[in-house]
Amino acid sequence: MSKILIIAEHAEGKLNAGVSKTVAAAKGIGGDIHIAVLAADPAGVAAEAAKLDGVAKVITVANPANANPVAAVLAPQIVELAKDGYSHVLFPGGTFGKDLAPRVAAKLDVHQVSDIMAVHSATSFDRPTYAGNAITTVEAPAGIIVATVRLASFTAVGAGNSAAVEAATVSATLPSHTRYVKLEAQKSERPDLQSAARVVSGGRALGSSENFKVVYDFADKIGAGVGASRAAVDSGYVPNDMQVGQTGKIIAPELYFAVGISGAIQHLAGIKDARTIVAINKDPEAPIFEVADFGLVGDLFQVLPEMTSKL
Amino acid sequence: MKALVSVKRVVDYNVRIQVKSDGSGVVTDGVKHSMNPFDEIAMEEAVRLKEKGKITEIIAVTIGGAKGEETLRTALAFGADRAIHIKDDGEIQPLTAAKALAAAMKKEDAKVLLCGKQAIDDDANQTAQMVASLLDIAQATFASKVEIDGDKATVVREVDAGLETLEVDLPAVISADLRLNEPRYLKLPDIMKAKKKPIETVSLGDLGVTLAAGLKTTKTAPPPSRSKGVMVKTVDELVDALKAKGLL
Ligand SMILES: Cc1cc2nc3c(=O)[nH]c(=O)nc-3n(C[C@H](O)[C@H](O)[C@H](O)COP(=O)(O)OP(=O)(O)OC[C@H]3O[C@@H](n4cnc5c(N)ncnc54)[C@H](O)[C@@H]3O)c2cc1C
Ligand SMILES: Cc1cc2nc3c(=O)[nH]c(=O)nc-3n(C[C@H](O)[C@H](O)[C@H](O)COP(=O)(O)OP(=O)(O)OC[C@H]3O[C@@H](n4cnc5c(N)ncnc54)[C@H](O)[C@@H]3O)c2cc1C
Numbered sequence: 074m075s076k077i078l079i080i081a082e083h084a085e086g087k088l089n090a091g092v093s094k095t096v097a098a099a100k101g102i103g104g105d106i107h108i109a110v111l112a113a114d115p116a117g118v119a120a121e122a123a124k125l126d127g128v129a130k131v132i133t134v135a136n137p138a139n140a141n142p143v144a145a146v147l148a149p150q151i152v153e154l155a156k157d158g159y160s161h162v163l164f165p166g167g168t169f170g171k172d173l174a175p176r177v178a179a180k181l182d183v184h185q186v187s188d189i190m191a192v193h194s195a196t197s198f199d200r201p202t203y204a205g206n207a208i209t210t211v212e213a214p215a216g217i218i219v220a221t222v223r224l225a226s227f228t229a230v231g232a233g234n235s236a237a238v239e240a241a242t243v244s245a246t247l248p249s250h251t252r253y254v255k256l257e258a259q260k261s262e263r264p265d266l267q268s269a270a271r272v273v274s275g276g277r278a279l280g281s282s283e284n285f286k287v288v289y290d291f292a293d294k295i296g297a298g299v300g301a302s303r304a305a306v307d308s309g310y311v312p313n314d315m316q317v318g319q320t321g322k323i324i325a326p327e328l329y330f331a332v333g334i335s336g337a338i339q340h341l342a343g344i345k346d347a348r349t350i351v352a353i354n355k356d357p358e359a360p361i362f363e364v365a366d367f368g369l370v371g372d373l374f375q376v377l378p379e380m381t382s383k384l
Numbered sequence: 385m386k387a388l389v390s391v392k393r394v395v396d397y398n399v400r401i402q403v404k405s406d407g408s409g410v411v412t413d414g415v416k417h418s419m420n421p422f423d424e425i426a427m428e429e430a431v432r433l434k435e436k437g438k439i440t441e442i443i444a445v446t447i448g449g450a451k452g453e454e455t456l457r458t459a460l461a462f463g464a465d466r467a468i469h470i471k472d473d474g475e476i477q478p479l480t481a482a483k484a485l486a487a488a489m490k491k492e493d494a495k496v497l498l499c500g501k502q503a504i505d506d507d508a509n510q511t512a513q514m515v516a517s518l519l520d521i522a523q524a525t526f527a528s529k530v531e532i533d534g535d536k537a538t539v540v541r542e543v544d545a546g547l548e549t550l551e552v553d554l555p556a557v558i559s560a561d562l563r564l565n566e567p568r569y570l571k572l573p574d575i576m577k578a579k580k581k582p583i584e585t586v587s588l589g590d591l592g593v594t595l596a597a598g599l600k601t602t603k604t605a606p607p608p609s610r611s612k613g614v615m616v617k618t619v620d621e622l623v624d625a626l627k628a629k630g631l632l
Contacts (some may be wrong), residue, residue, distance in 0.1 A: 084545060123430070144513065144548070145523060146523075171509050171541075172523075175509075175513035176512065179515075179517035182479075184477055184480060185478065187507065187509060188507070202505060202507055202604075203395070203504070203505055204401075207401055208604070208607055209407075210602045210605075212602050213599055213602065214598065214599070250522040250556070254550060254551055255549050256543075256548045256549075258545045267544075295398065303562065314543075314544060319507070328626070328629065338400070338401075339397070343608060349629070350610075363614070366613035367613055367625055369512045369616050369617045369619070376619055384622055
C-alpha cells in the first residue's frame with residue numbers, strides 16, 4: 074500500500090489552499106496520507122492541515138530556519154522525512170513546490186513527475202506538456218515517487234477531519250549559502266486568483282495601468298479575482314503575480330472573462346480548465362473566440378462599463 | 385569567473401503542436417525548432433553580466449543529438465565564448481540533464497549556471513533545481529533580476545505571492561523567468577563570427593553520467609477540445625445568456 078507524504082505550503086501562519094487539492098490527488102493514489110509542516114512555529118498550520126479529510130497524520134518540524142520557504146534549507150529535512158518508508162512525496166504545484174520538489178528528487182536520485190493532472194494508478198499519471206497542448210501519460214519507475222500536483226486539476230477536499238499531530242526532529246545539516254531577504258507581496262482585497270470562482274483578465278488592449286480600472290470595476294461588481302496576459306504584465310500595467318498562462322498562474326474558475334486578450338496558446342494554457350470562458354475583443358478573428366463559450370466583438374472600453382452598469 | 389549557460393533545442397513557441405494520431409508523441413519532424421525562449425533570456429543575462437565585468441567567460445552547453453549544434457551556434461552568436469555539446473541520441477530526462485550539467489560545472493569550475501526556468505516542450509521545470517541539489521549549492525529560480533557582487537548574487541524571484549529576494553553565495557544555479565530581460569536581436573556579423581567559435585563534443589560517459597531508467601511515456605494525447613461557443617451581439621444578450629446559465 075502507498076504511504077504518501079505531502080509537503081505543506083504555508084505563509085504567515087496559514088495553510089495554502091493548494092494543500093487541500095494535493096490531498097485530493099493523494100486520495101486518488103490511495104493509501105496512508107501524511108502532511109509535513111516545516112515552519113518556525115508549525116502549530117497553527119498543523120491544526121489546519123489536521124482538518125483535511127483523508128489525512129491520517131500531520132508531522133511538524135519546528136525550526137527557526139524554516140521561517141521562510143527556502144528550498145535549499147527545506148530539501149534536506151524533507152529527504153530525511155521521506156526515508157521513513159514513504160512511497161510518494163507530493164508538493165502543491167505552485168512556485169513553492171516547483172522550486173523545492175526537484176531539489177528533493179535529485180537528492181533521492183529519482184526522476185520527478187511534474188504537474189500531475191490525473192492519477193491512473195500509484196505509478197501512472199497524466200501531465201501536460203507543450204503548454205498543455207499534449208497530455209502525456211507517464212509511468213514512474215520503481216522507487217520513491219516525487220511529484221508536483223497541478224492544482225487546477227483537483228477539487229479541494231472537505232475539512233471535517235481531526236488527524237493526529239506529531240512533532241518530528243530531523244538531524245539534517247542545513248546549508249548557509251542561501252539567505253532569505255524579503256518578499257514584496259501585492260496586498261489585494263479581491264478574491265485570490267487561484268481560488269476565485271470568477272476571474273476577469275485584461276490584456277495589452279488596456280493600454281495603461283489607469284485604464285485597468287474598467288477591469289477592476291467590473292470584477293468588483295461581480296466579486297471576481299483579476300488576472301492579466303503576459304503582455305499586460307510586461308508593459309507594467311499590473312504586477313507579475315497577476316499573470317495567467319503557461320508561465321504564470323494556471324487557474325480553473327467557474328467563469329473567466331478574457332478582455333482585450335488575443336488568445337495566444339501560452340495564455341490559453343492557463344485557462345484550459347475554466348468552466349465557462351467569455352471573450353470580449355474588437356477583432357472578430359481573434360483566436361480567443363475559438364475557445365470561448367460566449368464571444369462578444371466590441372470595444373472593451375464601451376462593453377465593460379456597460380456590463381458593470383447593467384448588473 | 386566562468387558562467388555556464390544551458391541551452392536546449394525545442395519546437396519553436398509559435399508552432400501549433402500536433403499530437404501523432406497513434407498517441408506516440410508530438411510531431412517534431414519538419415517542424416521549426418529554436419532555442420528554448422527561457423534559455424535565450426539566460427543567455428542574454430550572461431552576456432550582460434560579462435559586459436558589466438561580473439563574469440569573464442561564457443560557456444554554452446547543450447545535451448542532445450547532432451542538431452543541438454544549431455542551438456549552440458545561436459548561443460555563440462549571442463556572445464558565448466565557446467560551447468560544449470554533450471552528445472546523446474537517447475531520451476534525456478531532467479535528472480540526466482542535471483547530472484551532465486553538474487559534471488560540466490565541476491569540470492569547468494564555473495561559478496554560476498544560468499538556465500531557463502522551464503523548457504517549453506516538456507515544461508518540467510526541474511533541471512536547474514536538480515543541478516543545484518546534486519552539487520549542494522544555492523539555487524535561485526524564476527529570476528527577474530540578478531546582481532552579482534564578488535562571490536555573492538542577489539536575485540529577485542517571481543513567486544506566486546509576488547517578488548521574493550534571495551541572497552546566495554556562489555557557486556549557484558540561477559533560472560531565468562520571462563521578465564529578467566529582453567534578449568537582443570542577433571545580427572549577421574555575430575552569426576558569422578559564431579561559426580568560427582569552438583564547440584567541444586563530449587559524451588555522457590565522458591562526464592561519468594549513465595542513463596538510468598526514467599519515466600516512461602505510455603501515451604500522448606491532445607487535450608480535450610472545447611466546443612465552439614456562441615457569438616452574442618450585444619451586452620444585453622451576453623448578460624442574459626450568463627444569467628440563464630446561472631453564472632451571474
Ligand atoms: C515562452 C513564452 C511564455 C509565455 N507565457 C505566457 C503566459 O504565461 N501568459 C500569457 O498571457 N502570455 C504568455 N506569453 C505571451 C503570449 O505569446 C502573448 O504574447 C500574450 O499572451 C499576448 O497578450 P495579449 O493577448 O494581451 O496581447 P495581444 O496579443 O497584443 O492582444 C491584444 C488583443 O486586444 C484586442 N484589442 C485591442 N484593443 C481593444 C479594445 N479597445 N477592445 C477590445 N479588444 C481590443 C486585440 O484585437 C487583440 O486581440 C508567453 C510567450 C512565450 C514566448
Ligand atoms: C526521443 C526523446 C524522447 C523523450 N521522451 C521523454 C519522455 O518520455 N518523458 C520525459 O519526461 N522526457 C522525455 N524526453 C526528454 C525531454 O525531451 C527533456 O529533455 C527532458 O524531460 C528535460 O525536460 P525539460 O526540458 O522540460 O526540463 P526543464 O527542467 O524544464 O528544463 C529547464 C532548463 O534546463 C536546461 N536543460 C534541460 N534539458 C537540457 C538539455 N537537453 N540540454 C541543455 N539544457 C537543458 C535548459 O536550460 C532548460 O531551459 C525525451 C527526449 C527525447 C530526445
